[in-house]
Amino acid sequence: MRLLLAEDEIELSNALVAILKHNNYSVDAVYNGQDALDYLEAENYDGVILDIMMPKVDGLTVLKQLRTQGNNIPVLMLTAKSEIDDRVLGLDSGADDYLTKPFAMKELLARIRAMTRRQGDVSDMIINFENITLNRLTFELSSPKGSFRLANKEFQILEMLMINPNHLISTDRFLEKIWGYDSDAEISVVWVYISYLRKKLTALDAKVQIKASRNIGYSLEAVL
Template sequence: MRLLLAEDEKSLSRALVKILEHGNYSVDAVYDGQEALEYLDAGNYDGVILDIMMPKTDGLTVLKKIREKGNLIPVLLLTARSEVEDKVKGLDLGANDYLTKPFAPAELLARIRAMTRTQVAQADTEIHVGNITLNTSTYELMGPGGSFRLANKEFQMMEMLMGNQSQMISSERFLDKIWGYDSDAEINVVWVYISYLRKKMNALKADVVIRAARNAGYTLEVIRKEPEQKNRRKKQAADD
């Protein structure tokens, strides 16, 4: 899951990026409201964290412009202000939640999970495909052969594949969604992480495979096993 963080205090921004990346999020950090708007126009994000007091364009103005464009992306406001009026104004403009500084890292992560959670997934933290399960709270990938706790980018790739089963996901989309559109990462890094996931799925004895299509991308498919009766008929025909 990819987030945009707009916080002008650079030391705090760096700390928040570390917290979010440890929580298995990909993060693009910007330091003023105008830059936040430019990134939102150019990028594809699952959520935005906006500091209210920012140079050039403040967080509330950024929020207002986002909503005026019809963009319903989840927005969490960060504020040093404790006045009820400011919080009410932010919520009235369309913020999903707010957090008053200082705050605990665990609370930040919990609020982000809450605001980005879809209605369908609210009661379920697990994604099932074939005989494997991905727990989106513990980042564990489980199957008949055991379980693995996935690293940050492995988890995000697996979440995209399992959440879009049978849909082709291009390498460019992985790069944009997980590494960020202004990242220096090259296209072959996607293949490297796909290789990591395939090895883990093989160890888990998964009946699911990651298929690759040249110049198209990757898709997750369940291996269809032939019915036992059909197999017996084939064996009998071979014996005859």
């Protein structure tokens, strides 16, 4: 799952990015509202964390522009203000939830899970294909033989493959979606994580395989 974090406090932003990545989220960080709008226009995200007080364009203005454009992406507002009027204004402007600083990281993670889950059916938290199951809450890959808790990039790659079974996903798409379009990661890093996943699928006696199309990308297909 890919998130955009718009927070102008650099130290807090760095801490949040580290924690979110540790919990298997892919995160792009920006430090003002205008960059948030630019990133949201150029990229696809599953959710946004917006600080209210930001330079150039404040978080509420970003939110209002998104909703005016018909963009219903889940939005969690962060604010140092505790007055109820600020909370009401954020919710009335289209925010899905809010969190007042300072906050516990466990609560932030719970709020993110809740707001993104509301976007789809709860059953979407479990993805099945052939004899394997991927739990999007626990990041666990399982089969009748056993289970593995996947690491960050492993989980995100397999999630993309299982959402789109039998469809070719280009290596560039993996890099863009998981590492971010401004990342300096090499194409070969995708192959490394595909290799990790193949070993786990083999260990689980999975009835699926990650098929490579040379110089193009990968697809998840049933083993005939």
